[in-house]
Amino acid sequence: MDDLVCPNCHRDDDLAGERRGELIRITCATCNLTWDRDPSPRCKTCGNRDVRVAPKAVWERVRGNQIITVALTTVHLCSTCDADTLRAWLNSGTPIAPDENPAAGLK
Numbered sequence: 001m002d003d004l005v006c007p008n009c010h011r012d013d014d015l016a017g018e019r020r021g022e023l024i025r026i027t028c029a030t031c032n033l034t035w036d037r038d039p040s041p042r043c044k045t046c047g048n049r050d051v052r053v054a055p056k057a058v059w060e061r062v063r064g065n066q067i068i069t070v071a072l073t074t075v076h077l078c079s080t081c082d083a084d085t086l087r088a089w090l091n092s093g094t095p096i097a098p099d100e101n102p103a104a105g106l107k
């Protein structure tokens with residue numbers, strides 16, 4: 001587990017792991033992100049093993065049409081199939097936006 005850091009806050013000092021079958025459920029106490037660590041991740045589309053775990057935001061629209069991040073999930077990004085998303089995530093340093101943007105219909 002030496003290369004393990006939280007995909008959201010990039011810290012490794014407060015991680016707890018709990019084995020669940022093939023996967024290890026990791027919890028980061030620093031930012032409360034929980035994700036499953038697959039010991040041999042693989043792209044479902046092309047079989048590429050060069051995938052990264054990235055945090056993905058879950059948004060909710062609250063009163064006043066504000067958008068808040070209510071939770072974080074994680075996704076696997078393939079260096080080939082998800083190159084654009086991967087690059088955008090690495091550049092921004094913030095969780096990936098949801099596929100469905102609840103703010104989309106507001107403008």
Ligand SMILES: [Zn+2]
Binds near residue numbers: 006010029
């Ligand atoms: Zn974290």
Ligand SMILES: [Zn+2]
Binds near residue numbers: 044047
């Ligand atoms: Zn792929």
